[in-house]
Amino acid sequence: MLDFGVIVSNFRFLIVQGLFGLGGFAGGTLRLAIPAIALGFVLGIFIGLARLARSRWLSLPATLYVEFFRGVPLVMVIFWIWFIIPQLLRLPIPEYGVALTAFVIFEAAYFGEIVRAGIQSVPRGQVEAATAVGLTGAQTMRFVVLPQAIRNMVPALVTQMIVLFKDTSLASIIGYVDLTKAAQIVNNREIKPFELYLFIAIVYFIFTYSMSRFARRFERRPTAA
């Protein structure tokens, strides 16, 4: 009854198109996940720093940003971007642009929290010592606080990257041809849902599990005191 031949005959479409985005459609899970992780992290650094800023004009909007996006489902944010951006710009945006924008905006709230927690994990005395030896605020951040903070952040960062990687499957809702959508397309033709969805589950698993193994190695490495 089960027929895993369907995987073999559609392997190219699922992997080359769905996973890497190198086929006829503008799609691909990795083509969406990698820029989303990079840009989401960069925006997250600014949000995390803004939350810790002494000025209320910076910290309050950043706090509201984080609390808002952490209280709303990602699916909702994707729909917002999908409807709003074409209205604002008065031109149609490809699914890729919609999905990337939604992921960056949404995940930046989570990355921001990780950055904030990482910076707060650096003992206060480090900042005082840096000031005492004559570093400016920016220098303290760059040479003393951030190098230590980033080391503390790595496990949480990798976890968040895994979450984002899995979340990219939601881009299929608006028709972006990622791995999940590719499996749906093949399934519409072949009607082999069990085999196809199990197969992409395993593909996702291979990526996320190796990322989490990598994170665990970091956790075990003793940090210099």
Added chain:
Amino acid sequence: MNYQFKWSVLWSGQSGVWLLQGLITTVEISALAWVLAAALGILSGALRTVPWKPARALATSYVEFFRNVPLLVWMFFWYFGVPPLLPRAIQDWIFNHGAEFWAGMFALGVYHGARMSEVIRSGIQAIPRTQFEASVAMGLTTFQAYRLVIVPIALRLIVPPATSESLNLLKNSSVALTISVAELTFQTRQIETYTAKAIEALTAGTVIYLVLCVGIAAIMARVERRFAIPGLIARGG
């Protein structure tokens, strides 16, 4: 931007009823999935710490496999993939009894059970090993030690991370719209389709989610204070 706001679409016609039905479905599916997730999470989280390797291996494979695959894929898997393998009679029964709701609930519960398991395991591992040793020294079996000492303490320790995980479950219930469960996000889309008023519809859905999440977080903050173990938890500021 040339957009005509018309907020009355939210209470004229069917919209109000749809939003309410969506809210009820979201709460129902989340509550049932939460019970399943808590049960699976406590069971597998405890099994991952017991001094018996096969149990640990079983629980670990459940956790790693289910939490490392997107929830959306699990939704499709349980809704489209599994039912055709069941006997005809069971299939007919399921599809006459709201298959999408049950498949969605099951996918959500099993996925979050694996994530909850991690929370509970870290709670158990935060308990000093001596608690377990003392229980065994007093003559409790391993099962009794877990049931009477380890798990109750762990559950009190993990209120904050378990709350944020429960809110993740609530928010993730929106993914069930992909298998056409008529929950809140689904109904929001429906209002948008019928009235062509995207901003109003999405605002309504977003505000309801925010109120739910902020409300639950506020209640749980009180629960956390109530169940904090005196002298054990240094409350972070």
